[in-house]
Amino acid sequence: MPSYDARMVPARPDLAARHLEGTVDAARFVDGVVREVVDPQAPMRRTPAPDAPLDTEALRGERVTIYETTDEGWAWGQLVDDHYVGWLPANALAAPGPTPTHRVAVVRTLIFPAPSFKLPPILALPFGARLAAVPHDDRFAAALGGYIPARHLASIADLEHDFVAVAERFLGAPYLWGGKTGLGLDCSGLVQIAVAACGIPCPRDSDMQETSLGEPVDGRTFRRGDLLFWKGHVAIVRDPHTLLHANAFHMAVGVEPIAAAIDRIRPTDGEVRSVRRLAQ
Secondary structure, three states: OOOOOOOOOOEOOOOEEHHHEOOEOOOOEEOOEEEEEOOOEEEEEOOOOOOOOEEEEEEOOOEEEEEEEOOOOEEEEEEOOOOOEEEEEHHHEEOOOOOOOEEEOOOEEEEEOOOOOOOOOOEEEEOOOEEOOEEOOOOEEEEOOEEEEHHHEEEOOOOOOOHHHHHHOOOOOEEOOOOEEOOEEOHHHHHHHHHHOOOOOOOOOHHHHHHHOOEEEOOOOOOOOOEEEEOOEEEEEEEOOEEEEEEOOOOEEEEEEHHHHHHHHHHHHOOOOEEEEOOO
């Protein structure tokens, strides 16, 4: 077994990133090439197969360093933002395009072939997708060969200020292991996209978030934005009495009383393991 976290280190017994030479064992070492996600979202899987477990998703405009592309159309690499490693469909990637100027600031938006909402849309983009856009008129911006509602975009430099409010926009979204869009997301995916929208670097999985986000607090009283961690689960405190989380019990992003959630989760995931508080 490797002595490193394979989720975060681009190394396998047969292949590893060149910069790891001398620190990991591999049959060969290669230089990576940077690519950009051009699909609205791209699945990152544990193995190069369409039915392999979904570990996470990469959103349009994200960069990824690719170390191998197979004849079957899979690309193995590491996401630049959160350093996650896995397999992506190669046709979801392309050489980097213009530097993104904007991000999608709503749960989901549509791109139209002309500046009219009466036309059938040509593409849908998730919250957090990045793109280069230029103003067209007071209603639309031109982007990706079409027109996107200007109110659905925010400047890359314009950060959110309340990650709980960001997470609340996803209320009712279905639960999806490994997902991180309004079409489906899991507990740590919800935390990641909400926290990252505020400009705070955030790793992908709940165990990583537990050791890197905020500072530990005693958990006797809760404040909006506190993060409750169980083994394999994370929830966001919405107010002193309720929490918000993507969970497989409701199979959705939902709100429930903190005490009731702790009691419900105890038989499967044990007690709350820690409470972390982010500076906001």
